[in-house]
Amino acid sequence: MTLADIGVYGLGTMGSALALNLAEKGFEVAVSNREADWIPDFLGRAGSLAEQLQGHADLKGFVAALKTPRVILFMIPSGEPLDAMIETVAPFLQSADTLIDGGNADFADTNRRVEDLERTGVHFVGMGVSGGGHGARHGPSLMVGGSDHAWTQLRPMVESIAARFENDPCVDHLGPNGAGHFVKTVHNGIEYADMQMIAEVYGILRDKAGMSASRVAEVFDAWSDGPLSSYLVEITAKVLAANDGQTGTPIVDQILDQAGQKGTGRWTVIEALKLGQSASAIEAAVGARSWSAERDARRMAEGLLDPGSTMPISIDLALLESALVAGRILSHGQGFRVLAAASDAFDWSLDLARIAEIWRAGCIIRSRLLDDIATAFRSDPPFGHLVLSDTIRPALSLGVPALRKVVSGAIGAGQPVPALAGALSWYDSLRNGRGTTNLIQAQRDFFGTHGFERLDDLGAKHHGPWA
Numbered sequence: 531m532t533l534a535d536i537g538v539y540g541l542g543t544m545g546s547a548l549a550l551n552l553a554e555k556g557f558e559v560a561v562s563n564r565e566a567d568w569i570p571d572f573l574g575r576a577g578s579l580a581e582q583l584q585g586h587a588d589l590k591g592f593v594a595a596l597k598t599p600r601v602i603l604f605m606i607p608s609g610e611p612l613d614a615m616i617e618t619v620a621p622f623l624q625s626a627d628t629l630i631d632g633g634n635a636d637f638a639d640t641n642r643r644v645e646d647l648e649r650t651g652v653h654f655v656g657m658g659v660s661g662g663g664h665g666a667r668h669g670p671s672l673m674v675g676g677s678d679h680a681w682t683q684l685r686p687m688v689e690s691i692a693a694r695f696e697n698d699p700c701v702d703h704l705g706p707n708g709a710g711h712f713v714k715t716v717h718n719g720i721e722y723a724d725m726q727m728i729a730e731v732y733g734i735l736r737d738k739a740g741m742s743a744s745r746v747a748e749v750f751d752a753w754s755d756g757p758l759s760s761y762l763v764e765i766t767a768k769v770l771a772a773n774d775g776q777t778g779t780p781i782v783d784q785i786l787d788q789a790g791q792k793g794t795g796r797w798t799v800i801e802a803l804k805l806g807q808s809a810s811a812i813e814a815a816v817g818a819r820s821w822s823a824e825r826d827a828r829r830m831a832e833g834l835l836d837p838g839s840t841m842p843i844s845i846d847l848a849l850l851e852s853a854l855v856a857g858r859i860l861s862h863g864q865g866f867r868v869l870a871a872a873s874d875a876f877d878w879s880l881d882l883a884r885i886a887e888i889w890r891a892g893c894i895i896r897s898r899l900l901d902d903i904a905t906a907f908r909s910d911p912p913f914g915h916l917v918l919s920d921t922i923r924p925a926l927s928l929g930v931p932a933l934r935k936v937v938s939g940a941i942g943a944g945q946p947v948p949a950l951a952g953a954l955s956w957y958d959s960l961r962n963g964r965g966t967t968n969l970i971q972a973q974r975d976f977f978g979t980h981g982f983e984r985l986d987d988l989g990a991k992h993h994g995p996w997a
């Protein structure tokens with residue numbers, strides 16, 4: 531039997547799709563799975579691609595079927611199952627072999643696994659895979675971490691299977707250790723904020739303009755050709771237009787308003803805070819999912835909590851579109867700022883423009899905006915801030931007045947817009963040359979003698995004339 535170029539372990543949706551994608555691009559792929567009966571099922575469904583695929587129920591046989599140095603891609607739940615798997619497979623591996631985790635893992639776990647395996651000469655790669663099942667099968671965006679050696683091994687395969695933007699493969703080696711998983715985490719944080727802002731605009735149209743789901747679908751459909759052009763806006767239109775087979779009514783109206791989350795959005799916020807950054811739009815999106823879980827309390831509060839006197843909000847679709855554009859730019863600004871801070875803190879030399887480039891196709895947050903973001907980072911914006919770049923500022927000048935009107939209108943009407951409002955407040959804080967933390971410093975000095983700097987004597991510590 532021909533030795534395989536790569537082994538894919540884990541034949542769930544993502545693993546199967548990646549194995550088929552690799553086989554379609556001409557690579558010989560060995561596959562295995564914990565539940566052995568999934569293997570013949572998968573091979574049976576592979577059609578003509580089965581010729582490029584070898585199934586191995588036995589782990590030792592699976593490893594032995596690979597060309598050396600070996601490359602094994604794990605597509606299994608991250609956390610303990612992955613650690614257990616690494617321990618089981620390790621005795622069959624040799625120095626210079628590479629293990630890849632293609633799941634959504636906490637980058638700190640990836641750093642630990644890289645370090646643990648380094649002693650044995652085995653390379654460990656955390657690879658962010660975005661695009662869902664369809665992307666994995668036909669072209670995902672791939673964010674690769676780990677060593678240069680591992681990248682040399684992987685590169686021909688991942689460049690073949692990745693999505694392409696104007697023929698540029700949406701994959702790159704972004705940095706060492708857990709850098710790939712960190713970038714994927716922030717990708718997901720931005721994904722959360724984008725989805726939340728879209729949901730906030732949907733809320734205004736549904737609850738304040740009284741639009742039906744199918745009418746809102748038309749609005750998003752019209753927007754998907756303009757500056758908001760993106761996968762998420764496109765699928766929003768499709769989701770809103772879909773009818774429930776049972777009732778014939780829009781399916782979205784039948785879905786419980788409680789959103790799940792597996793952790794990547796929360797990790798983005800946690801890492802942002804650890805790095806001294808604010809990702810308020812992303813935090814608002816995580817928070818909105820979290821409190822959506824408290825359905826009973828929300829239903830009771832609806833009758834108990836007085837909104838105060840509210841004002842009607844005037845609905846202007848062009849204004850909402852511009853507001854969403856501005857909110858999207860600002861949440862990307864926050865996400866990229868977290869990436870820049872991580873790059874400095876962990877000495878990763880992340881190429882932010884390249885990250886924007888590999889997000890232009892294949893991934894969930896792909897959008898027209900990302901091409902402009904790539905251009906913006908190529909010309910080194912002041913202080914590394916996306917929002918200060920010459921490429922981005924004109925779009926913000928157009929969008930922020932709309933964002934301000936939409937947020938103030940929504941607040942006046944008692945309609946929650948936490949992500950849009952968080953983004954706007956971040957923008958306003960950033961453009962505030964003389965902020966208000968002078969007062970915080972005075973308070974800190976008052977109760978804790980923490981000291982402050984004077985504007986006329988920077989660098990020296992002073993105390994206030996408190997009694």
Ligand code: 6PG
Pocket residue numbers: 634659660661662718721790791792793794795893894
């Ligand atoms: C992607 C997605 C994918 C998945 C996340 C988010 O880039 O393809 O981000 O990884 O949708 O796990 O899931 P949650 O919304 O459940 O956190």
